[in-house]
Amino acid sequence: MERWKVKPAASYRGAMSNARGRxxxxxxxxGCRYYRMHGIANIEKTPEPFRCLHKGAGGIARVRFMSHAQPDYKGVLKGGRAIVFEAKITDKDRIMQDxxxxxxxxxxxxxxxxxxxxFVCCGIQDRFFMVPYTVWSNFKLFFGRKYATPKDLSPWRVCFDGAVKFLDPYRR
Structure with missing residues (x-):
């Protein structure tokens, strides 16, 4: 039996999740471009590690993604401090620590x-947050549970104007 016929609902959810992540x-x-243009930071997406399995015609290749080895984003803030963060998003009303x-x-x-x-830069539905990793790794201590709601994360909410301005509360 073909793969797409086995679990179409799961395949659809996976495709939607991937699209939302992109x-x-x-x-x-x-946001990274905005901060670079204004001399605030130079932060870039870390490329996903992959290995090319086969090069095909027309520039199409078959690849295998290797294990995730580095945080999603890395860079330097003006003044020389390093910054790293993971990016996570959900369309649910809470985000799980795990x-x-x-x-x-x-x-x-x-x-x-x-x-x-x-940090963990996260989106919950249509709101965005830049959560210090010390908070993220201690959800149970901060919130009494291993998930957070937008209300829980409100101190770390960031502006969205077509770009996630993830450094805005951080620079205050």
Whole structure:
């Protein structure tokens, strides 16, 4: 039986989730361009590691994505401080702490231990937040549970004007 006939609902949800993630990264990228243009920071998306399995005609290739090795975004703030963050989005009314894999959490911890400012930039429905990793990794302590709602994250809400201005509360 063909793969798409086995679980069409799951395949559809996966495709929608991937599209939502790409859209979220696009508005974060717009924020990165804004901060670069204004001399505030130079932050870039970390390319996903992959290996080319086969090069086909017309520039089409078959690739295999390797394990996620680095935070989604890395860069430097004016003055020299390093910043790293993961990007996560959901269309639900809450975001689960465990949307970060253990590998992603370990990487944010490692960068933070070396002095980088580590965050999770997240979207919950139509609201966006830049949550310090020390808060994210301690949801149970801060909120009494392993998920957060927009109300919980309101101190870290950021502006959205077509771009996620993820540094706005951070610079205050």
């Amino acid at each position: 859209q979220f990264e696009a508005v974060i990228d717009a 949307v970060l894999t253990q590998k992603q959490a370990d990487e944010l911890d490692a960068f933070q231990e070396l002095g980088a400012d580590s």
